[in-house]
Amino acid sequence: MNQYDKYKEGEKGAWLSIITYLVLACVKLLIATIGNSAALRADGLNNTTDVIASVAILIGLKISRKPPDADHHYGHFRAEMIASLIAAFIMMTVGLHVLSDAIQTMFTGEFQPPSMLTAWTALGAAIVMFAVYLYNLRLGKRTNSTALKAAARDNKSDALVSIGAFVGIVGAQFQLYWLDPLAGALVGLIICKTAWDTFSEATYTLTDGFSPDEAEDIKATIEKEPHVLQIKDIKGRLHGNQSYIEVTIYVDPDMTVKESHKITDQIEDILKQKHDIPHAHIHIEPFVEEDKGQSN
Template sequence: MDVYSDLKQGERGAWVSIIAYIFCSALKIGVAVLTGSEALMADGLNNSTDVVASIAVLIGLRIARKPPDHDHPYGHFRAETISALVASFIMLFVGLQVVTEAVPSLFDQKTTAPDLLAGWTALATAAIMLGVYRYNRQLALRTNSQALLAAAADNRSDAFVSIGTFVGVAGAQFQLYWLDPLAALVVGVIILKTAWDIFREATHRLTDGFDVEELGELKETISSIAGVKDISDIKARYHGSSVLVDVVIHVEPHLNVVESHTITEHIEERMRRVHKINTVHIHIEPEQQLVEK
């Protein structure tokens, strides 16, 4: 399965998230208005931002599927990362709104608790999002989609948020009225934390950042190939969900072109099989040059 097929399958997971979030958001906000639960309202607003974020991921996946053209010779894969960056800004805005509204409510002297219907609604939607999380995670692992894997992690955190909302509403039934706005505050903080994590990862990838430990694993894999005497340089960067690797290897100086090329084929095959990396640019130098340096 090539990267374009993976992106197409990733769209299916994005659609599942969008449908689930629209349903959960509408249900939570509607019940929150009826029951007066601030925690459930914050949870519903959280899901509304997830709708926008999932749509952004969907758009990014579709643009990323466009083939290379005259001014995009490497394709459009980074559109996937840019869409995640846009989604982080949307989540940041809503998270700030939820927090600023929840903090004053903590100091209000309430005498009534929200109807327990709000709690059961939160618990039911938590079960839905756990199901969406399992579906998207399995699909992400099968297609090697980093964007869909991040979306699955967001699905899971949303399920935990809804469980926290249930706890806040249930506690309010025992005259612990501050638990409901406290749950709303916690939801807001989780939204901000998720937005920051997505922003940090997206900017790290867009600036060609790459994990040092993962780079070491790639180097170790290449070093284990028969015929590779040394590696003098190795770099890697993300291109959407794909990884591009540039490496300089040293081989026996007496090898001919065909023998050297065979080593590169072994490297490419091992990288595809072990790390699911399809693009490796390999520069070959004779081992004696390394000694002279």
């Protein structure tokens, strides 16, 4: 499966999230109004932001599938990260709003017991969202989509949010009315935490962050090539769901251009097979003794 097919496959998870969130948001907000539950209302508002975030991710995945053009020589893969960034801002805005409303309710002391119908609605929604989480998690790993993995984390947090709402509503049935708005406040905090995690991952990728551990694994793989006498430098960056690698290696100075080129082809093939790296730039330099002293 090539990179463009992976993005197309990832769109299935985005569509599943959109449809699920849309249905759950409508059901939760309606039942919360009827059953008078602050926690379920907050959970429903959370799902409305998830609809917007999932739409942003879907658009990002579609744009990422566009091939390179005159203005984008490396393609449009980073559109996925921009979509994640937009989703993070939306989630943070609603999370702060939900948190503010819940805290205000707790301090005013205007508590009213919610209906148990709202509790069963929250529990049912948690089961549905956990199933969506498992599907998107597997799909995100298979397609190596950062946006889809972020969506899966959001799915999981939504399932936990609904469980929290269920606990708060059940507690309110035992005269612990403050548990319902407290659950709403916890929902707000979870939304903000999820937004921050999504924002951090997107900005890390957009600023060309790359895991040092992954760079070391790639370096160890290249060092196994018998014609590589030494690695002078290795750099990596993420471009959507792809890793781009630049490596400078030392080889025997008596090698011909043809022989050196063959080595670079072998390294590129190994990196693609073992590390799923579709693009690697291998720079060849002749090995001399003073180079060894300079690189240490």
